[in-house]
Amino acid sequence: MPDIETSCVQCKDTFLFTEKEQDTYYQRNMMPPQRCQKCRSKKAAAGEDAPKRFEIVCDHCGKHDQVPFQPKVGRSVLCRECHEASRSRARFA
Ligand SMILES: [Zn+2]
Ligand SMILES: [Zn+2]
Structure with missing residues (x-):
């Protein structure tokens, strides 16, 4: 198209x-x-x-995603998948 x-x-x-x-x-x-x-x-x-969505580029895998919060400048942002993955890693650490 x-x-x-x-x-x-x-x-x-x-x-x-x-x-x-x-x-x-x-x-x-x-x-x-x-x-x-x-x-x-x-x-x-x-x-x-509503709901608010902010376009992000994942720091980890480079994928474009949208998050419901304003990403902080200078902080790394993760797509949903990487975020979930890092959370479950943290849980089992
Ligand atoms: Zn216009
Ligand atoms: Zn990612």
């Missing part, structure tokens, strides 16, 4: 709904975005999007 150019319902700017994003959206069964990245992050910051 090619990138789709969409115009933001909020600020009327055009933005790209990229091939990669489309994949993610379809996999998660989500509606295509109607707002540009800027308006979406503003909306998220305003707390209108």
